[in-house]
Amino acid sequence: VEFYLERIAEHEHLNAFVEVFAHDARSRATVIDQKIQRGNAGKLAGMVIGIKDNLCFKGHKVTAASKILDGFESLFDATAIERLLEEDAIIIGRLNCDEFAMGSANEFSHYGPVKNPHDITKVPGGSSGGSAAAVAANLCHAALGSDTGGSIRQPASFCGVVGFKPSYGRISRHGLIAYASSFDQIGPFTKSVEDAALLYEVMAGKDNFDSTLSRKEVEPIELNASGDKKLKIGYIKECIMNDSLDGEIRDGMMDLIEKLKAEGHTVEPVNSPHLDYMVPVYYVLTTAEASSNLARYDGIHFGYRSENATDLESTYKLSRTEGFGTEVKRRILLGTFVLSSGYYEAYYGQAQKARMLIKQQTEKVFEDYDLMLSPTAPHTAFEIGKKQTDPTVMYLEDIFTVQANICGIPAVSLPMGNHSNGLPYGIQLMAPAFSEKELLQFSHQLM
């Protein structure tokens, strides 16, 4: 704990942590130390973990990096947090992110942008940018993030760490501040696949507080148990041919494919005919869900209340106007529009149908392949401020990651090494729903 507290203080310029729970972490460390000596400590004893600022940790502030939750304190632990604590993890602080997890660069935060530890003029990716930066800069052993459309995998790729999004319905969303409830999933950022598997195992599994959880048993993940099983892997042709893809990342992918073939795996191109529809489907549906989820921030129930309000209506209006940032407002407006009478069928209804098609097409690919491979993001980390002005440019950042959330399947970003510009980049593996074991076993072999 002392080691990490020191490192956090030395790396304040990264703006990764919005609050450090120094006192808490120190006293917990003492208790856990005693447990270790008595021989009854949990699986995560001594593991120092940072949490994204959209996860509830009882008695601690949580704001989703928004002014509207200014001063709000969690009344309970998120199930994922509770399970980490039961296994004696130490939570060291809360990590910066995009406001309500909406963004791809961690620039839309009430606390200001996070900086990429590999180059502080670059973004760390988003929305869980603080989590990725903290693990990459070794400010904690591991961190939690949430992934609605790539918010774990894309920052993991930009910062050179492992980012894992489990299947929808595997880790309870109870205590995760909702963005788009049919897409959101909690997951770990780690330096190794072993740590990702360990944290996943601790957090996954049924919970009476989240009715969308699967009742399927969580399989224990023995990473070395797969032997040298040869897999059938499909790589997405449309991703490789995509204009936005950086040439060097494409070459890196092709080299990896050759290497896998040489090792005896079957690696073949597969079609993803709906690639161009994925980002639009994602943004229509997630903004719709967000407009509903964020209706609860009315200036009365939680956090910030405008001082300029004179009656009930102006309390609602002014608190929301002053409390939400531009990107969040944009999405609430967009989501309200696509759900409004007269437009509902044309936008929300169509997007739901397209979601179903994408899901069916993806399941069909998995009839023939064990895994799907793609780049995680089209390029390496970009300059802070560069894409902030045009939302559609920013939305296209998510082109390779949203499929996993649209379909509810597990996906991981693994660090592939460095680009000639000195920045890290990752590759993404996706697996059929609830195939976390196979996905992580193969990831372990790759790293």
Ligand code: GLN
């Ligand atoms: N970048 C995507 C968005 O802005 C993904 C965010 C996320 O996964 N939370 O919505």
